[in-house]
Amino acid sequence: MSLMRQGLVIEKLVVGLHRQRFAPAAAPNLVVRWRKPISLGTAPSKLFRVPQRPQIPEDELKEIRRLFKNYNTQMKSIRAWFAEEAKRQEAVTAAAVAGATGEEAEFQRCLQINEEWNKKVAAERQVRLAAEKAKLTDKILTDLEQDELQKSKRIAEIQQMVEREKDLSSHYITEENIDQAIEEALSQEVNYNFAIDREGNYYHGFSMTPTTSHS
Amino acid sequence: MGCANRPFFHIVVAEQRTDQHMPVIEQVGSYDPLPNERNQKLVAFNFERIQHWLARGVNLTDPVAELLGLSGYLPIHPRTYMTAWRNRIKANEESKVKN
Numbered sequence: 001m002s003l004m005r006q007g008l009v010i011e012k013l014v015v016g017l018h019r020q021r022f023a024p025a026a027a028p029n030l031v032v033r034w035r036k037p038i039s040l041g042t043a044p045s046k047l048f049r050v051p052q053r054p055q056i057p058e059d060e061l062k063e064i065r066r067l068f069k070n071y072n073t074q075m076k077s078i079r080a081w082f083a084e085e086a087k088r089q090e091a092v093t094a095a096a097v098a099g100a101t102g103e104e105a106e107f108q109r110c111l112q113i114n115e116e117w118n119k120k121v122a123a124e125r126q127v128r129l130a131a132e133k134a135k136l137t138d139k140i141l142t143d144l145e146q147d148e149l150q151k152s153k154r155i156a157e158i159q160q161m162v163e164r165e166k167d168l169s170s171h172y173i174t175e176e177n178i179d180q181a182i183e184e185a186l187s188q189e190v191n192y193n194f195a196i197d198r199e200g201n202y203y204h205g206f207s208m209t210p211t212t213s214h215s
Numbered sequence: 216m217g218c219a220n221r222p223f224f225h226i227v228v229a230e231q232r233t234d235q236h237m238p239v240i241e242q243v244g245s246y247d248p249l250p251n252e253r254n255q256k257l258v259a260f261n262f263e264r265i266q267h268w269l270a271r272g273v274n275l276t277d278p279v280a281e282l283l284g285l286s287g288y289l290p291i292h293p294r295t296y297m298t299a300w301r302n303r304i305k306a307n308e309e310s311k312v313k314n
Binding site for chain 2: 067074075083086
């Protein structure tokens with residue numbers, strides 16, 4: 001509902017609209033009986049009507065235009081003045097109403113209270129944040145230490161492995177040793193004919209005297 | 216609004232594009248075109264509300280503008296002058312014809 005499109009109109013009884021239209025608010029019992037339906041078309045007596053254009057003499061036209069120019073200028077200024085007045089009135093009434101009810105003061109008071117609450121909560125928040133920060137730094141430091149420990153452990157393990165391999169390398173069978181190793185393996189006999197008890201004592205052959213070694 | 220053969224008008228603020236049978240926004244006056252016993256045509260205006268609506272930027276229709284001009288609230292509408300001199304001319308011609 002654009003307010004700029006509203007107009008001051010004169011409502012009047014119009015004979016010629018369908019009964020289906022509903023009654024205006026100003027005249028609740030008013031209904032119109034009959035209008036010729038558009039589908040019937042124009043009557044023969046009215047088909048070739050040409051409406052006469054009004055012929056206005058030149059001097060009359062001049063006078064009319066002059067009058068209208070003046071009138072429109074005056075109306076423009078009147079409307080502008082009315083609009084200004086309305087604005088002024090609105091400002092005055094708004095100020096008065098606000099002053100009378102005391103809403104502004106109430107609002108300021110509420111703002112103050114809110115500020116106090118904010119400060120309190122902010123203080124609490126600061127404390128909490130500081131504690132959390134301390135905890136976090138501790139955790140990070142401990143984690144770093146742990147990492148260092150783990151690293152050093154790992155390095156130690158690897159060192160151990162390397163040492164072991166170094167020690168064992170003297171027993172590796174290489175290209176030079178292979179012939180000798182084969183001969184040794186073939187010459188040596190390993191006797192698997194033994195029993196073993198719970199303590200790990202070997203009983204070789206049919207002897208009843210135990211030995212702890214394999215051979 | 217009125218009855219058959221007895222017109223009566225409400226001066227009203229309504230949306231321009233709605234049907235004239237639709238509900239209006241506000242009634243702001245009335246006009247009875249038939250003269251009463253004392254040969255008066257009665258017009259009523261709510262000038263405060265008219266000022267309010269004019270400030271809001273509202274269009275006036277010609278008949279209402281003429282009436283407001285005649286009432287003295289607005290400047291006299293050019294159509295008033297036009298109808299006046301046309302009536303005068305017609306009256307002159309009729310008197311000439313009679314004579």
